[in-house]
Amino acid sequence: MTGAPDTVRLWLVPDQWPGAALAGLLAVLDPEERRRAEACRSADDRRRFVLAHGAVRHLVARRLGVAPEEIRWRRGPHGKPELAGPFTGAEVNLSHSGSVAMVALCSSRRVGVDVQRVLPRLDATAMAERYFPPEEARFVRTADGPDSRAERFARLWARKEALVKAHGGRLTQGLRIPLLDGGAGSTDHPADSWSRDYRVADVAAPPGYRAAVALSGTGAFRVTVGRWTWPGRSTPSPAVPCSYP
Known part of the structure; x- marks a missing residue:
């Protein structure tokens, strides 16, 4: 008998907030985040940074039962915050990306999320x-x-960057990994064998954007996508199962 799939919870962070709310989010950031x-x-970039990083702190704090300003981070070998x-x-x-921020939380598996704005003027070819x-x-x-x-x-780039962010490696590693069909990374390159131990899924994003999430491990997982509202309430959607062979 197998257990229930793991759940990764995603939140979209709204781009506009009253000044008082923005000041409240700025107050919970650490000195390094404030310098950034x-x-x-x-x-606009400053507002979006404060909103996104303040939302991360509130979401993590709510999950762990601590105050958001108490959260501390360290950087992995390639800069991923942990x-x-x-x-x-x-x-x-x-x-x-652009005006959209997305936060991913999972209890037990390494997670990466990426949102990409679709840019028709880009020379995609x-x-x-x-x-x-x-x-x-x-x-x-x-x-x-x-x-x-x-x-x-944009769809392919989001998958690849989500995979790299879950792994904590360099983007150049992920760009060469075939993810056309989603699911696990598959490659004959020995240096890329790590990608077989991750799963990738497309997730809902606002119009004009594409997004994906990646989790470590080969098991199935479920995704919810909700809208975050300060100071920590959210409106999640029903979980969507994401299963792979």
Whole structure:
């Protein structure tokens, strides 16, 4: 008898908040996060940084039963933030693109999430030829029109970046791994054998965006996608099972 699938919970973080709410989120960030916020090039980028990172802290704190300002982070070998010190019992990842931010939480499996804006003006064919395996480059190139090519490129890029973020490696590792059919990474390159121990699934995203989530392990998992509302309430959707052979 097998157990129930693991669940990864995703939250979309709204782009606009009243000034008082934004100040409250800024107050829970640590000094390094505040320095990074101040270094943002525009007021919009700064606002989105504070919203996304403040939301992460509130979501993790709610899961662990601690105050959001108490959360501490460490950096993995390639810069992926991980919970540090006494804070265990959750795996978390954050992605943002354009005006959309998405947070992923899982109790027991390493998780990566990525959201990509679809950019019809992007030369998707050239980008795919440069970064993707030949079959995927052909898949992008043969799409009907620039909008479709951009959509295919964004979908594949989101899968690859989610996989790399779950693993904690370099993006260049993930870009060469075939993920045209989703599911597990499959490659004959010995250096990429780690990808076989992960699962990738497309997830719902706002119009004009594509998103994916990746989890360590080969077992099935379920996904919920909800909308985060400060200070920590959310509106999750029903779980969607994601199963692989």
